Amino acid sequence: MTASLSQRQHVETILETLNRPGGQGEAAIIERSWRRCIDRYGLDPARPTPARYVPGATLREHQDQADDLLQVARAGVEQLYRQVAPLGYVVLLTDARGIAVQFLGAKADQREHQRTGLFLGADWSEAHAGTCAVGTCIQERTALTCHHSDHFSAHHIRLTCTAAPIFDPHGRLLAVLDISAYQSPATKDSQTFALQLVKYTAKMIEDAYFLQRYGDHAIVCLDRSREFVQINRRYLLAIEENGSLVAANTAGRKLLRHHELPLPEGGEARPFKAWNIQDLLDAQVDQVLAIPQHSDDRVQAFHTRRHREIHFATLIEPPRRPRGATTQARDTSLAPLEALADDDPSMRDTLTRAARLRNEPINILVMGETGTGKERMARALHESSRRHDHPFVAINCAAVPESLIESELFGHEAGSFTGARSQGMKGLIAQADGGTLFLDEIGDMPLQLQTRLLRVLAEQEVLPIGASRPIKVDLRVVAATHRDLRELIAAGRFREDLYYRLNGASLRLPPLRDRADKSYLIRQIFAELNRERGGRARLRGDAMSALLAYPWPGNIRELHNALRYALATGDGEEVVVGDLPEECLHGQLAHPGARRPTDEAGEGGASPPVTPRPLEQDLLYRALCRHQWNISAVARELGLSRPTIYRRMRRLGIVPPHLSTTV
Ligand SMILES: Nc1ncnc2c1ncn2[C@@H]1O[C@H](COP(=O)(O)OP(=O)(O)OP(=O)(O)O)[C@@H](O)[C@H]1O
Incomplete structure (x- = not known):
């Protein structure tokens, strides 16, 4: 059968x-949608519906509005893509208006994706695309498959698309998750x-969003089920301390409807906020809030008040908000240490130890690879200690x-050696009196000074060069190294006795x-840099995704530099993925869903080109040089088509060295 016949x-x-009376179940959903297509949108099933894309700037607005969700959804969308990509599916996340704000699909089929509309920025609203999984899911507020000829437009009938709605904690539609494939068995059951x-x-995405919001x-x-409550968390209910409900996930809202008292004739369902947890469960609020989080009884059974059904409950308490009798005044002096990390397991252990x-x-x-925050840790230890009113003095050994380190550390008397200051100099050890002396890269300290330092630590007194009497000092030394001091000891380059003096405890x-808290670090450093610059730029979701996708080797300094660079190249208002340094962008381009969307969406002519940034020119130029101006190789590396590369070169004014005229 030819395509046109079908x-x-x-x-x-x-x-x-x-022309027939309505069908049942999902057939009825499809029929209702077909009716809307004709009666409400005036669509014609035979008329081609070319993919429609919103312009680049509009797409960015849609992405901005969906930013919170996009950040939470990222891991779920990527996991789904890994599961379905081998079967030929692409994954789209659209906002509540049907605009694709995230896309994951095989790069090799990019042209076809763009032609069909399975791409970033495509408009899958029913009013435009006719009956389709996304658009009809938005209208019907339910998950569905739109298989082959379920689609209204004859031009979509080779597709099979399956979509499910994502609601916010108040039941408003937030987004639609869709998977689509070009080839599939004929039957919808497949x-x-x-x-x-x-x-x-x-x-999963809806619940992750819920947990983050509340x-x-x-x-x-x-x-x-008792066994599954900690894994499934089927019903989620956010409550105030007095037990009143503030939000529920979709399943939770259904549970409330099920347990609603019978309504009087014509009566309205109780507004969600009028519920208290003790209206639902046969329990006092205090009993529910007392469910322990970290013991064997963290699952507790309750009857529901109305239908006497047994439900198993666990409680997620807000972090760092002690409640009731166990309330203790929060120790604010720990803030500098707490600020170093969010929810990373090994940092949590390190910080607990540091606090003690x-x-x-x-x-x-303090041990750790270069740039992992050893000096930060030393400062935080100092600031959270009783010594915080005294100096923190740092020296990088x-x-x-080598010729200066001795006098820097120990100080000298006036005229004690050639080049000494005429009035003498107080050494760093004496300057740190009462406070903390931070000795960075201690493994690089010359052996002879190690002996003198050992004496200072043992005697708690320092003898400046040329002085006859030592000065008493009250010191806490924090030393840091990225080297293995035991190896240096074995090689005879570090004194074992000094090692034990310095290593009263190690972190x-x-x-x-x-680190599992990369997004926290990114936000922290970004905020710090913003403050330093006196700016108020924001980090857009696509840049955050690229930074999270980049396989950071080990160094927070590198991340710091990447953000500094991005702030310098950005427009001052927001940092987008294109503002990031080349290395981060490479991690990004290897990742099909996280590409800067707008210029590629314009391939079909639907989106205007994005204003070129110097960085974009630089990136393309460097890729061209790397591949000796082999356009196919560059296109492959960047995941773009050859014509796109030529178009960009023209737009950015890049001319190959072997041509004297413009490309
Ligand atoms: N928890 C953090 N939050 C924000 N920025 C951090 C954090 N930890 C480290 N940084 C930043 O990372 C960079 C490196 O930190 P730091 O100098 O403390 O590392 P280091 O391990 O002492 O480095 P090196 O090994 O080179 O001496 C600095 O720019 C610092 O501001």
Whole structure:
């Protein structure tokens, strides 16, 4: 059968079906949508519906509005893509208006994706695209598969698309998650698993968004199964301290409807906020809030008040907000240490240890790869200790010339050696009296000075060069190293006795690549740099995604520099993915969903080109040089078509060296 014949038949089927009384179940959903297409939108099933893209700037607005969700959804969308990509599906996340704000699909088929509209910026609203999984899901507020000839437009009938809605904690539609493929078996049943998988992922994203939005509230998680309540968390209810409900996930809202008291004739359902947890569960608020989080009884059973059904409950308490009798005044002096990390397991252990050690009269050795924040840790230890009103004095033993380090550390008397200051100099050790002396790169300290330092630590007194009497000092030394001091000891380059003096306790910092709180660090550093610059730029979601996708080797300094660069190249208002340095962008381009969207969306002529930035020119130029101006190789590396590369070269004014005229 030729395509045009099947398309003609499709049009006839639609018209015939609409002349019959309505169908059942999902068939009814599709029929209702077909009716809307004709009656409300005035669409014609035989008329081609070319993919429509919103312009680049509009797409950015849609992405900005969906930014919170996009950040939470990223991991879920990527996991879904990994699951379905081998079967030929692409993944789209659209906003509530049907505009694709995230896309993951095979790069090799990019042209086809763009032609069909399975791409960033495409408009899948029903009013434009006709009956389709996304548009019809938005209208019907339900998950569905739009398989082959379910589509209204004859031009979409080779597609199979499955979509599920994502609602916000108040039941408003937030987004639609969709998977689509060009080839699939003829029967719609073949998509049953697809539908379950998309619904499951949409619920995961919805719940992750819920937990993030209401992270400052107590959240009651309920399930009918004791075994699954901690994993499934089927029903989520955010409550105030007095038990009144502030939000519920989709399943939670259904549970409330199920347990609503019978309504009087014509009566309205109780507004969501009028619920209290004790209206739902046969329990007092205090009992629910007392469910322990970290013991064997963290799952507790309750009857529901109305139907006497058993539900198992766990509680997620807001972080750092102690409640009731266990309330203790928060120790604000710990703030400098707490600010170093968010939710990284090894940092959490390190910080707990640091908090215990901060006022102990022992020296501390901080270990970790270069740029992992050892000096930050030393400062935070000092600032959170009782010594914080006294000086924090830092010296980098590797950076000061060997000839100066002795006088820098120990100071000297007037005229004690050639080049000494005429009035003498107080050394750094004496300057740190009462406070903290930070010895960075201690492994680089010359052996002879190690002996003198050992004496200072043992005697708590320092003898300046040329002085006859030592000066008493009260010191806490924090030393840092990225080297293995035991190896240096074995090689005879570090004194073992000094090692034990310095290593009263040790703290090890994990490399950036292993940290689970990268997004926290990114936000922290970005905010700091913003403050330094006196600016108020914001970091857009696509830049954050690229930074998170980049395989950071180990160094926070590198991240710091990347953000500094991005702020310098950005327009001052926001930092977008194109403002990031080349290395981060490479991690980004290897990742199909995180590409800067707008210029590629313009390939079909629907989106205007993005204003070129110097960085974009620089990136392309460097890629061209790397590949000796082989356009195919550059196109492959950047995941773009050859014509796109030529178009960009023209737009950015890049001329190959072997041509004297413009390309
Ligand atoms: N927790 C943090 N939050 C924000 N910025 C941080 C954090 N930790 C480190 N940085 C930044 O990362 C960079 C490196 O930090 P720091 O100098 O403390 O590392 P280091 O391990 O002492 O480095 P080196 O090994 O080179 O001496 C600095 O720019 C610092 O501001």
